[in-house]
Amino acid sequence: MKNKATQQGAFSTARSRRWLLATCLSIATQASAFAQTPARSGASIAQQGIAPSVPACASCHGASGEGNTAAGFPRLAGLPSGYLQEQLADFAAGTRQQTVMSTIAKALPMDARESVAKYFASLPAPSGANGAQKPVQANPTGERLALIGNWKEGVPACVSCHGDAGSGVGEQFPALAGQPAAYLRAQLVAWKHGARSPGPLGLMSTIAGKLSDSEADAAADYFASLPAAAHASASPPAQGAAR
Numbered sequence: 001m002k003n004k005a006t007q008q009g010a011f012s013t014a015r016s017r018r019w020l021l022a023t024c025l026s027i028a029t030q031a032s033a034f035a036q037t038p039a040r041s042g043a044s045i046a047q048q049g050i051a052p053s054v055p056a057c058a059s060c061h062g063a064s065g066e067g068n069t070a071a072g073f074p075r076l077a078g079l080p081s082g083y084l085q086e087q088l089a090d091f092a093a094g095t096r097q098q099t100v101m102s103t104i105a106k107a108l109p110m111d112a113r114e115s116v117a118k119y120f121a122s123l124p125a126p127s128g129a130n131g132a133q134k135p136v137q138a139n140p141t142g143e144r145l146a147l148i149g150n151w152k153e154g155v156p157a158c159v160s161c162h163g164d165a166g167s168g169v170g171e172q173f174p175a176l177a178g179q180p181a182a183y184l185r186a187q188l189v190a191w192k193h194g195a196r197s198p199g200p201l202g203l204m205s206t207i208a209g210k211l212s213d214s215e216a217d218a219a220a221d222y223f224a225s226l227p228a229a230a231h232a233s234a235s236p237p238a239q240g241a242a243r
């Protein structure tokens, strides 16, 4: 009787050990499967990339998506998510030609494009270092194009689409304020040479085609000199003008 109880006890201990082992194994398997599944949140793609093929966006576009003036990498923070997704699609399709970004965009799965675009769109426009590239310098040509346009050539004021002080409007018109001058210039040149997809209604390829090289330079310098986060911090323009 005593013996049987001990046997049963031993048996059930062995069973529970086996059960424990099986459970542990299954948890371990699940855990390693979990570790192998790439984390696909927008934030993690931006900060860590997706090993091994997609580098961290932050390594070029900055820890907060603020861009890198010296290198000419554009800021992504606060740009419309629809616009960012469209650019990634264009890079992947080769209708927007740029070697580095084409390689990265091709390696980004569809769902990752969307989540990383939404992540950058949710970040505030930078107010510091890369917000304003340099002190605003007298640039009458750039200022005239930006605020008035050149109607003789059929060029509307840039701010009529890009918003007051180039701060961006809605899902289709990206901010220009505070972007590196070299980057802005390169985009206008790309449209002239057909290296960037014409975009909505071909608006920008038409406009870029009407700008002389010196006008394109002047407009790029003008918007690069404006603070990216002007609208987050500045007092309403009417008050400023009244003083």
Ligand code: HEC
Binding pocket: 045, 046, 054, 055, 056, 057, 058, 059, 060, 061, 072, 073, 074, 075, 076, 079, 084, 085, 087, 088, 097, 098, 100, 101, 104, 108, 116, 117, 174, 183, 186, 187
């Ligand atoms: C090795 C540097 C590098 C890395 C890493 C990088 N980019 Fe870029 N990115 C660039 C450069 C350079 C450009 C400008 C391309 C051009 O001139 O058309 C750019 C442009 C872009 C644009 C277009 C912005 C605009 O205003 O039209 C988007 C969107 C973009 N990158 C998203 C990403 C995302 C998302 C990641 C991470 C998955 C990423 N980039 C990683 C260098 C990089």
Ligand code: HEC
Binding pocket: 074, 083, 086, 145, 146, 155, 156, 157, 158, 159, 160, 161, 162, 172, 173, 174, 175, 176, 184, 185, 187, 188, 197, 198, 199, 200, 203, 204, 207, 219, 220
């Ligand atoms: C009629 C509307 C309109 C006007 C006016 C306009 N733009 Fe644009 N611009 C757009 C649209 C739309 C896009 C986005 C294109 C795309 O999705 O590829 C854009 C994009 C840009 C970009 C690329 C930004 C980036 O992040 O890559 C630059 C640079 C630019 N515009 C410069 C200018 C300049 C300079 C002027 C004035 C001379 C101007 N734009 C006037 C509609 C306009």
